[in-house]
Amino acid sequence: MINPPFPSSDPKCPPSHLRDESRFQGVQAELKTPADHRALAELAVKSLERGQPMTFQGARTGLCGGCVPLAGQAVSLTLLDRPISLEETPEGFELRVQPGYDLASLGRDLSRRRFDFISAKVKAETLSAFRSRPYFWPPDPGERTATIGGLASTRAAGPGAHRYGSVAEHIAGLNFLMADGQERSVRRGRHFFRNGRMLLPGGQELAVDPSRLGLSEEADLLDLLIGSQGMYGLITSLDLKLAPAPAHVWALVFFLDSEEKAAALADVFLAEPLSPLVSLDYLDEASLKMVLSLRKTASKLLEIPPPPLGAAAAVLLEFHSNDESEIESAAAKALAGCQKVGGDPDQSWALTDAEAEKMRIVRHAVPEGLGGRLDQIRAKGYPVFNVASDFTRPGPSLTRCLAEYRRDLKAQNLEAVIFGHAKDNNLHVNILTENVSQTKRALELMADWLGRARETGGKLFQEHGVGKLKRELFAQAEKKETVDAWRTVKKTLDPHALFNPQNMLAD
Amino acid sequence: MTKTDLIDQNRPCRLPEEFIILDLRLAVCLKQVPSGQSGETDPRKGFVLRSGPGRLNPFDGSAIELAMSLKDRFGASVDLISMGPKQAEQTLLEALCLGPDRAFLISDPALVGSDSLATARALALTLSLLGPYDLVVCGLTTIDGGTSQVPPSLSRLLGWPFAGRLCKVVGLNEKELHFQQRYQDELLEATLPLPGVVSTLRESFTPRLPSIKAKLAPKKVTVLSALDLARSPLLANQESLRTETVDVAQAEGFSFGRSGGGPAKKTEPPADPAEFDPALYFGEKGSPTKIQAIRKPKPPNRVTVRPTAAEAAAVILEAVKAVKS
Ligand SMILES: Cc1cc2nc3c(=O)[nH]c(=O)nc-3n(C[C@H](O)[C@H](O)[C@H](O)COP(=O)(O)OP(=O)(O)OC[C@H]3O[C@@H](n4cnc5c(N)ncnc54)[C@H](O)[C@@H]3O)c2cc1C
Numbered sequence: 001m002i003n004p005p006f007p008s009s010d011p012k013c014p015p016s017h018l019r020d021e022s023r024f025q026g027v028q029a030e031l032k033t034p035a036d037h038r039a040l041a042e043l044a045v046k047s048l049e050r051g052q053p054m055t056f057q058g059a060r061t062g063l064c065g066g067c068v069p070l071a072g073q074a075v076s077l078t079l080l081d082r083p084i085s086l087e088e089t090p091e092g093f094e095l096r097v098q099p100g101y102d103l104a105s106l107g108r109d110l111s112r113r114r115f116d117f118i119s120a121k122v123k124a125e126t127l128s129a130f131r132s133r134p135y136f137w138p139p140d141p142g143e144r145t146a147t148i149g150g151l152a153s154t155r156a157a158g159p160g161a162h163r164y165g166s167v168a169e170h171i172a173g174l175n176f177l178m179a180d181g182q183e184r185s186v187r188r189g190r191h192f193f194r195n196g197r198m199l200l201p202g203g204q205e206l207a208v209d210p211s212r213l214g215l216s217e218e219a220d221l222l223d224l225l226i227g228s229q230g231m232y233g234l235i236t237s238l239d240l241k242l243a244p245a246p247a248h249v250w251a252l253v254f255f256l257d258s259e260e261k262a263a264a265l266a267d268v269f270l271a272e273p274l275s276p277l278v279s280l281d282y283l284d285e286a287s288l289k290m291v292l293s294l295r296k297t298a299s300k301l302l303e304i305p306p307p308p309l310g311a312a313a314a315v316l317l318e319f320h321s322n323d324e325s326e327i328e329s330a331a332a333k334a335l336a337g338c339q340k341v342g343g344d345p346d347q348s349w350a351l352t353d354a355e356a357e358k359m360r361i362v363r364h365a366v367p368e369g370l371g372g373r374l375d376q377i378r379a380k381g382y383p384v385f386n387v388a389s390d391f392t393r394p395g396p397s398l399t400r401c402l403a404e405y406r407r408d409l410k411a412q413n414l415e416a417v418i419f420g421h422a423k424d425n426n427l428h429v430n431i432l433t434e435n436v437s438q439t440k441r442a443l444e445l446m447a448d449w450l451g452r453a454r455e456t457g458g459k460l461f462q463e464h465g466v467g468k469l470k471r472e473l474f475a476q477a478e479k480k481e482t483v484d485a486w487r488t489v490k491k492t493l494d495p496h497a498l499f500n501p502q503n504m505l506a507d
Numbered sequence: 508m509t510k511t512d513l514i515d516q517n518r519p520c521r522l523p524e525e526f527i528i529l530d531l532r533l534a535v536c537l538k539q540v541p542s543g544q545s546g547e548t549d550p551r552k553g554f555v556l557r558s559g560p561g562r563l564n565p566f567d568g569s570a571i572e573l574a575m576s577l578k579d580r581f582g583a584s585v586d587l588i589s590m591g592p593k594q595a596e597q598t599l600l601e602a603l604c605l606g607p608d609r610a611f612l613i614s615d616p617a618l619v620g621s622d623s624l625a626t627a628r629a630l631a632l633t634l635s636l637l638g639p640y641d642l643v644v645c646g647l648t649t650i651d652g653g654t655s656q657v658p659p660s661l662s663r664l665l666g667w668p669f670a671g672r673l674c675k676v677v678g679l680n681e682k683e684l685h686f687q688q689r690y691q692d693e694l695l696e697a698t699l700p701l702p703g704v705v706s707t708l709r710e711s712f713t714p715r716l717p718s719i720k721a722k723l724a725p726k727k728v729t730v731l732s733a734l735d736l737a738r739s740p741l742l743a744n745q746e747s748l749r750t751e752t753v754d755v756a757q758a759e760g761f762s763f764g765r766s767g768g769g770p771a772k773k774t775e776p777p778a779d780p781a782e783f784d785p786a787l788y789f790g791e792k793g794s795p796t797k798i799q800a801i802r803k804p805k806p807p808n809r810v811t812v813r814p815t816a817a818e819a820a821a822v823i824l825e826a827v828k829a830v831k832s
Contacts (some may be wrong), residue, residue, distance in 0.1 A: 252719055305713050328723060335719050350604070350722035354542070354562065358716065 017057065017074050023374055024065030024469050029074045035205040037236060040080060044234055045181040053501045056230040058150025064467025066229045070502050076371050079151055085119040086238055088126050092170050093135060093242040098437035099149025110135055124300045134245040138164035142364040149235045155227030159279035164425045168226045170241045176225060176233040178202055179494050188418045189222035196325055206492045212485035214459060229465045229501035232493035246320035250327045251359035253349040254338050255311035259284060261341045263399040265455040266422040268337040274330040276321040281363060282312045285419040290369035292361055300361050308347050316359055328416060366419050370430055377434055385469060387431040387442040389449060401425040412441045426462060450477035474504060484487035528582035529681055531641040533574045535587050536630050537567035537602060539595035540651045563598050566646030568714035569707045574644045575606050581679055584608045586637060590629050591619060596728045602727045604717030615733040627660035633731060635741035641703045642684060642777045647672060662704035674711035
């Protein structure tokens with residue numbers, strides 16, 4: 001996790017393309033920015049013929065160095081940033097987009113119900129049916145500048161995963177450029193495992209036990225490609241499943257004066273599910289302080305009051321429903337829950353509809369603030385990274401899980417910023433280190449936690465992926481047969497190791 | 508910050524000077540604006556066409572916050588007053604979640620298309636009907652109209668002093684408000700005799716967010732018609748609500764300080780309301796619209812005695828009809 005912060009001296013690639021939000025530093029690479037789909041396909045085919053490695057880049061907001069090149073070319077997809085077409089299928093509307101189209105543009109276009117399509121073939125009746133009511137794309141990862149290609153490649157998930165799952169559940173298919181230079185359409189259920197074998201679109205066979213990859217027997221190629229961090233090929237377009245937007249959205253924030261009360265409150269909501277609940281998140285005191293310190297510079301936060309004095313943690317909920325009275329009764333139950341754990345109902349926020357965005361801004365400020373803090377430490381000369389957890393730990397209550405983390409951190413004399421999703425204890429424990437010895441202890445602790453999570457059926461490297469930053473942790477935490485299974489997939493789909501070399505698996 | 512942060516009610520203690528309960532009466536004037544980025548306007552008449560959902564004018568959030576922070580610190584009642592279509596009731600209901608005591612909406616088909624002076628007049632009538640108030644707080648401007656004229660016009664109509672661009676309250680007692688105001692890079696400190704009218708700088712008072720308890724509590728907005736306003740005591744001194752915008756054009760440049768937006772000073776009520784010239788009362792930002800000609804209607808019969816409600820209503824309705832056309 002320590003990587004020298006040498007800036008690029010290569011004029012072919014600006015320094016900003018040699019890093020991502022993890023601050024992992026790449027080495028010389030040639031930057032290619034194809035302007036359209038044809039230029040991209042030509043570039044990829046030529047590179048494959050010449051044996052030149054490619055590292056694909058979306059918005060470079062990844063947190064594991066996945067898009068950071070260590071050799072060959074950095075292929076930026078940010079100019080392929082438009083919606084392609086809209087279709088009405090029996091399951092609903094599908095929006096086809098280029099990989100560089102970002103989450104903010106998608107949100108804007110959906111809310112104004114107008115798209116700047118590349119294709120002129122979108123039927124007028126499809127568009128008018130689409131405009132008859134509002135639609136949304138349910139996954140809500142916090143970073144709005146992230147591209148859809150990047151989100152699919154990391155299998156990103158937002159707080160709404162509580163109800164809606166990750167991006168994987170909301171992608172109907174994608175076009176994929178494979179190692180033979182051919183672009184193929186991959187749709188749900190078309191290529192699937194049978195007795196540990198899958199017939200791939202090019203005709204080859206992939207022989208691997210899906211359970212070793214953490215996939216179910218029913219898993220298909222789409223499940224394998226979403227979250228693959230660009231290791232098996234290039235995503236050239238994606239079909240997003242749109243869903244009717246809920247008529248009412250409420251965001252509730254409870255501020256509690258102790259971590260114990262906040263964790264107990266989240267446990268109350270987990271034990272007695274509230275029907276319109278779509279997300280349940282937790283922010284600890286260090287996270288709230290991060291929000292407070294970012295208020296000095298982030299203009300969006302200036303419109304939002306600071307957390308109340310004395311707040312030691314917060315529990316964040318979001319409700320979606322077409323029936324506002326259903327939300328109101330859930331909010332009343334939530335309020336009763338707050339009183340039950342000894343919280344002060346006046347120390348809360350209720351934000352409705354467009355105002356609910358304010359809660360997302362607060363939550364997003366925490367990882368953003370962490371990035372800023374990393375820069376401060378790195379400016380002092382210590383090339384540190386954020387040692388952060390990204391796994392589920394089903395089983396124990398949030399109260400117990402948090403208490404364990406605090407106990408372990410204290411034993412190692414380490415500090416952390418803890419925030420994340422309460423369901424299955426999918427918390428991001430961000431250990432802040434400022435010297436080599438702290439980093440070493442933090443990595444050991446993380447490996448220990450990953451091991452415990454794996455033993456209890458947790459999913460490791462859930463939302464952010466492994467990339468290059470967490471390769472060693474991945475190799476340490478996963479069983480050997482799992483790592484070998486992933487190697488088999490890589491060898492079958494990318495035999496010459498030209499797609500995103502060094503991601504997840506060290507050469 | 509809430510009242511409980513400042514005053515520990517369980518601990519009997521002498522309150523520090525600044526926490527003395529004054530029981531002032533505060534009013535906040537606010538407006539619902541279109542939810543979208545920019546409101547469409549009627550190309551001929553220049554006024555904003557309203558359709559679809561609305562939201563609180565973002566500048567007015569800071570006005571509510573100033574009033575609520577005074578309520579928290581000094582004890583006060585806070586009334587919200589707005590003029591607008593019936594759907595503006597929703598915005599008032601949401602604003603009530605921030606803690607004000609009452610909300611009033613002036614809504615009457617006859618008032619559709621009111622310009623800034625007609626709006627100020629309707630608000631002034633309402634304030635004197637519901638008052639007496641000690642302080643009226645307004646947002647600096649609106650994101651749709653953007654004239655900044657209503658707060659200073661209001662002060663003139665009420666005959667109260669005005670202070671614009673408030674960025675800090677330094678002190679308050681029954682007689683005066685001690686404040687800071689910011690003009691570009693200049694920070695001024697002054698005192699406003701009460702009753703008075705102020706407008707707030709948006710960035711200086713970040714609006715609080717509603718608590719869940721407040722959101723779920725039952726709330727009520729009282730809707731007033733033009734007929735209700737006719738009972739306003741202020742009407743005894745006003746001859747007509749009539750204004751007629753003859754033409755609206757983009758102003759070439761702004762000049763600061765031409766209006767009551769400068770340091771607070773006591774203004775006299777207009778000797779003859781019919782002579783009232785709104786061009787003198789541009790907001791402190793300057794007015795983006797220039798009223799090129801004011802056709803001053805000859806006052807009907809000079810009102811020397813207080814009219815009956817029905818008589819006054821007839822005058823108002825006649826006046827606003829003229830505004831509409
Ligand atoms: C402040 C902040 C908040 C965040 N919040 C969340 C959150 O709530 N949830 C979450 O899951 N993540 C979150 N992230 C992480 C990040 O936004 C996601 O990982 C996102 O998916 C990355 O998208 P990107 O476009 O920036 O991809 P990049 O970082 O550019 O790339 C990510 C990976 O995808 C590969 N890739 C990109 N495009 C393609 C393509 N077309 N074909 C093949 N491979 C490709 C890259 O090679 C790389 O391996 C956050 C990050 C920040 C900085």
